[in-house]
Each structure stands twice: as structure tokens, then as C-alpha cells.
Amino acid sequence: MTEHNLDLAGIGIGPFNLSLAAHLDAIPALKARFFDQRERFAWHPGFMLPDVELQTSFLKDLVTATNPTSRWSFLSYLVAHKRFYQFLNAEFEATPRKEFAKYLAWTADGLSQLQFNARVKEVSFGRTAFNVRLDDEEVSTQHLALGIGHAPYAPAWASPLIGANCFHSSQAVDRLADVSLDQVAVIGGGQSGAEVVLHLLSDARCGTKEIKWISRRQNFEPLDATPFTNELFTPDYVECFRGLGEERRQALLAHHKLASDGASASTLRAIYRRLYTLHHLEASETDVAFMPHRDVIHVDRQKDAFKLIMRNGFDGGIEIVFVKTIILATGYAFRIPDFLAPLKDRIALDRSGNFILGDDFSLKWDGPRRNQIFALNAGRNSYGIAEPQLSLMAWRSAVIVNALLQQPHFDLDLPPSIMRWATSEDRYTEALGASVSIAG
DSSP: OOEEEEEEEEEOOSHHHHHHHHHHTTOTTSOEEEEOSSSSOOSSGGGOOTTOBOSSOTTSSSSTTTOTTOTTSHHHHHHHTTOHHHHHHHTOSSOBHHHHHHHHHHHHHHOTTEEOSOOEEEEEEOSSSEEEEESSOEEEEEEEEEOOOOEEOOOTTTGGGOBTTEEEGGGHHHHTTTSOOSEEEEEOOSHHHHHHHHHHHHOGGGOOOEEEEEOSSSSOOBOOOOHHHHGGGSHHHHHHHHTSOHHHHHHHHHHTHHHHSSBOHHHHHHHHHHHHIIIIISOOOOEEEEEOSEEEEEEEEETTEEEEEEEETTTOOEEEEEESEEEEOOOEEOOOOGGGGGGGGGBOBOTTSOBOBOTTSBBOBSSOTTSOEEESSOOHHHHOTTTTSSTTHHHHHHHHHHHHHTSOSSOOOOOOOSOOOSOOHHHHHHHHHHHHHHHO
């Protein structure tokens, strides 16, 4: 067993820890290694359906926002693959997700501190360092960076049904070719659900005769990507959000749902146009029913079919539909990884069971301050709707690097935002003084 003394051990190699590794690549003073149990880097391979698109700008890549001269930018990737001009000339309305996945994999191939086929079994803490136990080695590190992502979420009614004909959309690429798509229910009205529905409508090989698109949302609504809403995805907003109480933060998260969890307008247009073509130009017999504002309350398995019982939130009625396959586009949920079991009782959680994170993305625990556990994509309740998105991953990585170095290696000072989110202390003091003067 070999012991390595590291400054930072990263667990999980998804886009967020990959961004952190790309930032650290230019800082040889810090010794870091990142571990992942998979054989190679892959970004949502089970959901890489044809023609899927990013919902954010390609400039919000691994490094550009904080280190634009890095060799690991998306533009560097285009130049390295000699397609910079062709990419510009293609004038994509949104960057193909397959292209961005290739960029991420290219970066992963180029970073030497990444180690795949390395399953972390347990993390414990000694007197001065964390001990990371893998299958065939043990690593000693001063700090940790958790970037394991979230787990696919299934509603309570669906959990007992998971199997051959009921599966999460994260497995769509592998499972769609192996199941009956004659009668399908897609559950979930966000981008994942929209992409599955568009695929079923567009790919003749699916042979889908009946589609039920079911959502608890009141309508199939687009992602709000307008300029002022995009101000929610800035460091200034995150810092203001951090200063709020837990209840107020939760209320804002619910209010801003469509800023991060709606379907792209281009995807909704493509679905509507495909429906028009099927019904009016091709005389298709495909039975399509879009059913918003429905809450699935019970499902029975009946031989080769599922019986879904739903409550209609629009008029309060009860509806029943029968399908042969259920695809759960129901998102992802946070969970504390099993390898943290030795530390679980030492880590503080909020009332919802989430990590309590500080300004530098380190979680609150009862160990020494010199030993920090940084959590990436685990702080939506602490930092707002931008936390699980690509938008601020470069900024977050730079914040963590600055914390590791205990100095501002990356310049993160920004001019004041055009938005005034919080009550201005100066204005409040000035107004209070004026009111006292008038009262006197």
C-alpha cells in the first residue's frame, strides 16, 4: 500500500471537479489528484440523444470566466481540433451538447492529475489529514473536493417499478432500443422530458404509437434565459443570496424554478413543429397527449402494462391512463455518499439534510479549520439556482483555489452589478437619518 501526501484529493471527475483540476493545472505548488471509479471520462453518456443542446453559453466553460488564457478553454479545444472557423460558421443557436462533451473529454485526457478506475471506498480523518482508502492504495490529503454529482431521482410511486419497462431518463440511450415504445408515458416537464418526447416523435425507429407527456407543472414552459434573469447566474447574486435566511432562500429557489429548470424554447418549438408535421403533413396515426398539471398518485403493474392514476390540478378530476413503458425525466437528488460514513456524524446538515457550506464552498464540520472539505454541486440551498449549473463552475473553482492558497491567486473582484438585490446599507442609513430629521 502506497501513501501519497496531497494538498487536495478530488473524489469524482465530472465537469465541476474537472474545472477545479484545470485551474490547478497551472499551479504546480499545489499537489492534487482526482479519483473516479469509471474507466474514462463521460458526461451523461446515457442521455446523449441526437441533437441535444446546451442551455448555456459555451463561454461558460471550465476556465474562461476566471482564467481566459488557460489551455483548457472551449476555444482552445476548437483550435486544437482545427474547427474554430467551421464552428463559428455553423451559427448554432445553442452549442451541441455532444460537442461540449467532447471538449470535456479532451480536457480530461490532457490533465495528468486525473486517475480513473479508482474507486474510493472510505474517507476518514486522522490527527492532521484525511485518509482516502481506495481498492489498492491509501492516500493522505490535507483537503478534499467532493464532485460526485447527484443521483437520479425517482418518485416514491415509481421506485418499486424500476426495471425493464420503467427507467430514468439518464439511461435513455441504452434503454430506448431495448424496450417496447408502443405506448409510452414520459414523466417530467423539464428539459430532459422535452428531449425524450422530441426523440420519440422524430425517430421513426422508435415506432411509438402513443405518447403521454405528463408533468406536475401547470404547462410545458420554457427556460427563462432573458438578460435580467441571467443575472441570477452571477457571483454578485450568489453573494447576496448567501446572506439570506434559510426560509427566504427556499422561497426564492421555488420562485426561480424556470430560470434553471425549464425546457429550451428551441426544443419546445421543435416539438410543436414536429406535431404539426405529424398531424397535418404526414397524416400520422401517432396518438399524442400532453398532460400538464397532473400529479401521479398511484401506479399498478398489470401484466404487460402500467395503470397510472393521476389527479388533474386544473379541474381536480381523477384520470387513468395505460402505458407499456414509463420514462422518468424526474431529475436528480442530493445524497451523502457512502464513503463519507466515518465522517457523517461530524458534518453539519441543515433542516433539509443538505450540507451547510461556507463562502469558499467548504462544508461545516467539527474538524480542524486547516482541513477543509469542499463540496461542488451540493449547495443549491446555500448558493442558489446557479450552483448545479455550468454557469459558475469556473468562478467556484477559482474561489476554492484561492482558499487553498489562502491568497487571491485568481482576481475575482468585479464591478458593482446593475442589479441591486439586497437592501443598500448606505441608502438605508441615509433614509433613516432623513426620517429622523423630519420627525425632529
